[in-house]
Amino acid sequence: MCLILLSFDTHTDGSLIVAANRDEYYDRPASPLAFWREAPHVLAGRDIRGGGTWLGVTCKGRIAALTNFRDPSAIRGDAPSRGLLVRNFLAGTDSPQNYLKRIRTSAHRYNPFNLLLGDRSGLYYYSNRNDEIRQLESGLYGLSNHLLDTPWPKVRKGKDSLEALIKTKKRVSPEDIFGILTDRSFPPAKLLPDTGVGPEWERLLSPVFITSRIYGTRSATALIINRSGRMTVAERTFPTQAGGVDRYDTRTFRLMLT
Numbered sequence: 001m002c003l004i005l006l007s008f009d010t011h012t013d014g015s016l017i018v019a020a021n022r023d024e025y026y027d028r029p030a031s032p033l034a035f036w037r038e039a040p041h042v043l044a045g046r047d048i049r050g051g052g053t054w055l056g057v058t059c060k061g062r063i064a065a066l067t068n069f070r071d072p073s074a075i076r077g078d079a080p081s082r083g084l085l086v087r088n089f090l091a092g093t094d095s096p097q098n099y100l101k102r103i104r105t106s107a108h109r110y111n112p113f114n115l116l117l118g119d120r121s122g123l124y125y126y127s128n129r130n131d132e133i134r135q136l137e138s139g140l141y142g143l144s145n146h147l148l149d150t151p152w153p154k155v156r157k158g159k160d161s162l163e164a165l166i167k168t169k170k171r172v173s174p175e176d177i178f179g180i181l182t183d184r185s186f187p188p189a190k191l192l193p194d195t196g197v198g199p200e201w202e203r204l205l206s207p208v209f210i211t212s213r214i215y216g217t218r219s220a221t222a223l224i225i226n227r228s229g230r231m232t233v234a235e236r237t238f239p240t241q242a243g244g245v246d247r248y249d250t251r252t253f254r255l256m257l258t
Contacts, residue, residue: 002145002217003208004055004065004116005158005180008123009138011166016118018223019162019177020065021208022054025215032219033235033251039091043233043253045219052083055221056090057233061257062119063223064089069112069129070145070195079111089117096124100133107131114143120257145195145205153187154208174234174252177222183208229257 002023009015022045024030029048036042044056055065064086089099096117107128114127123136125148134148140163141148142155149155161180169176184207192202210216219237234252 002067002205002210003154003158003181004067004141004143005162006116006123006136006141006143007162007166008136008141010140011172013171013226014166014224015227016063016123016223016225017162017166017172017177018055018063018065018221019158019180020055020221020223021181021210021217022219022221023205023210023216024218026218027214030218032237032249033221033233033253042087042090044086044090045235047081047083050081050083052081052085052087053090054083054086055223056086057223057231058090059255059258060119061225061229061231062090063117063123065116067114067143068145069114069127069147070197071112071129072196075111080109082110082113085110085113085115095119095121097133097135100124100126104131104133114145114148116143146193152193153191153206157183157187158208172224174222174224174232174250177224178220178234178236181208181217181220181222184211225257231255231257 003021005019007017011017031046033045041059042056044053046053057063066082066086096119112129117124125134125136127147140159142159144152144155165172165176187206192206204212219235222234224232232254236248236250238248
């Protein structure tokens with residue numbers, strides 16, 4: 001997952017609104033959003049190679065999402081899959097606070113990551129790059145492949161778009177969110193970060209929606225939890241090739257939190 005936008009308790013109808021894009025190599029196999037056979041309360045896609053997931057929810061309102069922290073110099077080939085951090089929270093019963101306190105002791109074993117966890121008690125953020133557990137207050141947030149709210153162009157643009165949406169729409173729909181997540185425009189080169197991947201890749205990775213020959217946005221997720229406890233989760237998956245935004249499959253689930 002390479003871009004997560006959050007509106008937390010700022011909208012009249014949606015207590016939590018999430019817009020998220022997963023960017024990955026096209027040859028990495030994954031299964032789409034579905035309830036898991038071994039954990040029927042978990043609704044998430046699945047990274048087939050690593051066994052974890054990038055974003056998911058449960059019928060009781062637990063939510064977890066992950067982005068990688070981009071630092072090529074810190075990547076180790078023997079590190080466990082970061083997607084397991086999401087999977088284990090969703091499948092377990094620990095509160096977000098207790099789960100994050102527990103994984104802090106082994107967080108150094110993983111390649112750099114950002115983790116967002118929540119339940120009905122609140123929403124929390126943790127990165128093993130700064131090793132701080134933070135409870136989020138009401139507000140708008142953006143997370144890409146650096147720390148929370150690092151003002152990369154795609155983060156600023158995504159937050160601005162989400163803010164405009166929640167100010168003008170009494171009810172936000174998945175289609176509204178997908179409109180934000182399929183923006184392919186490039187920011188000016190002078191605004192790009194330097195994360196160690198070189199200017200060509202910095203530019204390629206800079207849009208909200210990424211396309212290239214071997215890597216790009218594989219799926220977009222819209223999550224809306226309204227104040228009555230109704231949850232809508234929609235995932236739009238794109239071809240595992242540089243097909244852009246015009247070819248896709250969409251899965252939508254609607255349920256009342258238990």
